[in-house]
Amino acid sequence: MERIYLSPPDVGERERELLLDAFDSGWIAPLGPHVDEFEREFAARLGLSDAVALASGTAGLHLALLVLGIGPGDDVVLPSLTFAATANAVRYVGARPCFVDSTPVSWNIDPDLVAEELDERARSGRPARAVIAVDLYGQCANYDRLEALCAEHGIPLIADAAESLGATYRDKPAGSFGTVAVFSFNGNKIMTTSGGGMLVSNDSRLTARARHLATQAREPALHYEHRDVGYNYRLSNLLAALGRAQLESLDHKIARRRTIHERYREAFSDLDDVAFMPIDPNGTPNWWLTVLTIDEATGIRPDDLCRSLDAADIEARPAWKPMHLQPAFRDFPMRDGRIAEAVFRTGVCLPSGSNLTDSDQDRVIDVVRAALQAR
Numbered sequence: 001m002e003r004i005y006l007s008p009p010d011v012g013e014r015e016r017e018l019l020l021d022a023f024d025s026g027w028i029a030p031l032g033p034h035v036d037e038f039e040r041e042f043a044a045r046l047g048l049s050d051a052v053a054l055a056s057g058t059a060g061l062h063l064a065l066l067v068l069g070i071g072p073g074d075d076v077v078l079p080s081l082t083f084a085a086t087a088n089a090v091r092y093v094g095a096r097p098c099f100v101d102s103t104p105v106s107w108n109i110d111p112d113l114v115a116e117e118l119d120e121r122a123r124s125g126r127p128a129r130a131v132i133a134v135d136l137y138g139q140c141a142n143y144d145r146l147e148a149l150c151a152e153h154g155i156p157l158i159a160d161a162a163e164s165l166g167a168t169y170r171d172k173p174a175g176s177f178g179t180v181a182v183f184s185f186n187g188n189k190i191m192t193t194s195g196g197g198m199l200v201s202n203d204s205r206l207t208a209r210a211r212h213l214a215t216q217a218r219e220p221a222l223h224y225e226h227r228d229v230g231y232n233y234r235l236s237n238l239l240a241a242l243g244r245a246q247l248e249s250l251d252h253k254i255a256r257r258r259t260i261h262e263r264y265r266e267a268f269s270d271l272d273d274v275a276f277m278p279i280d281p282n283g284t285p286n287w288w289l290t291v292l293t294i295d296e297a298t299g300i301r302p303d304d305l306c307r308s309l310d311a312a313d314i315e316a317r318p319a320w321k322p323m324h325l326q327p328a329f330r331d332f333p334m335r336d337g338r339i340a341e342a343v344f345r346t347g348v349c350l351p352s353g354s355n356l357t358d359s360d361q362d363r364v365i366d367v368v369r370a371a372l373q374a375r
């Protein structure tokens, strides 16, 4: 029996075909025709005017903060319950992360707490300069409220949509909310370029600026002229070819992950100690990862279940450890934290890859059931 992974790349003949096309065309370079086409197809799919293909989602978050002028000493409001990359980017520009707890409605940043945070900071004479929302595990944050709050305070909203490509909120696609949004094509995401990312916006001045900074800030002069400090953040033509093939089958991948999610729900429906990440009825996730929670009264912690699964050669992971509990970010402000901490104490991400077979999923289900019934 082969090891079952959490969310491995799902690639096939079409990926091979386009990758070889890029190879044979001689564009073994950062940039090239596949990058241009990938950006065009990606923006079109989201109904946005522009997309900038990048080396990673983290680079996208860094650039988003830079093009919005966020810098040293600025306060940026973001959820504590996220992957470290969101908070790291805030530190790259020298800004201060101000962490906020999640809502039990979706585990995303709680708009009521964001309202409190923005009001208090404004009253204190040190207003927040931006908000970053994260679409956790493929489910959109409450953009109705977050867009209104940011407009009220006159600050930009960045959407970290690294995990949510293909999800919707009130029938609008993830990535179409806020001032700038960022996607990731890391190997474990719903589609992958092995490593890569995309920055999107409807503000062409912002995307042009991001493209410029991502290309070493080279001015259009024959000699090498630089007015700004730049970065080497662009996606290679080879990887963009992979991305184009992956985008073609995105809807299939979403449908497959949804089926996997529904099969888990069905399989554990008789277990009173098990629940799932709550789904906000205003949106439809892309079902990137199925996250279940184990009632604390069972005494079974996420690490225990992950170890039982690992012993059966199955990869599972606890939910993200909140940033305010991380040594790297412990000294920054945190508003509440009870929901994020409860998710961390109870949540387990189960294998959810779009290439997971039914029989492999049955193996996962059997081990989870045995672990929960053995206590």
Ligand SMILES: *Cc1c(COP(=O)(O)O)cnc(C)c1O
Binding pocket: 055, 056, 057, 058, 059, 082, 083, 085, 086, 134, 160, 162, 163, 183, 184, 185, 186, 195, 196, 197
């Ligand atoms: C994966 C991820 C990122 C980082 O993307 P990379 O492409 O790996 O740099 C950022 N934020 C969240 C929420 C993520 O899950």
